Amino acid sequence: MTGTRTITGQCLCGAVAFEGTPPEGPSIRPCHCGQCRRWGGGGPFMAFHFADGVTVTRGEALTWFASSKEGERGFCARCGSSLFWRRPGEPRDWAVNVSALPEDHGQQISEHIWVDDQPAWYGFTDERPRRTAAQCLGEEP
Ligand SMILES: [Zn+2]
Numbered sequence: 001m002t003g004t005r006t007i008t009g010q011c012l013c014g015a016v017a018f019e020g021t022p023p024e025g026p027s028i029r030p031c032h033c034g035q036c037r038r039w040g041g042g043g044p045f046m047a048f049h050f051a052d053g054v055t056v057t058r059g060e061a062l063t064w065f066a067s068s069k070e071g072e073r074g075f076c077a078r079c080g081s082s083l084f085w086r087r088p089g090e091p092r093d094w095a096v097n098v099s100a101l102p103e104d105h106g107q108q109i110s111e112h113i114w115v116d117d118q119p120a121w122y123g124f125t126d127e128r129p130r131r132t133a134a135q136c137l138g139e140e141p
Pocket residue numbers: 011012013014015016061076077078079080081
């Protein structure tokens with residue numbers, strides 16, 4: 001692993017562990033789409049990207065589910081923790097559930113995505129940009 005600082009994350013039971021180098025600046029992108037909320041248990045998927053991709057250091061229980069043509073979701077088959085989202089076949093540049101990192105990870109929200117799918121029963125108070133599904137897909141500016 002190159003880089004000056006590495007963060008280690010893991011699932012709830014510890015059967016899946018991984019590490020990576022944190023990026024400069026805010027990089028958490030909460031995804032409010034219905035698939036992410038159903039997968040994670042209610043709230044948005046707090047998607048985070050390492051600067052140089054994910055290195056799985058313990059992965060015997062890491063299991064992938066193809067949730068759409070565009071994406072696969074990685075979870076722990078033992079404890080059920082929702083951990084990763086990736087494009088099919090993408091070897092390392094995965095979105096990571098920031099809640100799998102230690103509490104003092106120091107990362108900030110950069111923007112909210114798929115906000116038109118967000119239900120009315122929760123809300124975030126930050127002032128970061130909000131992007132709709134059409135904006136995320138490049139169909140609208
Ligand atoms: Zn686990």
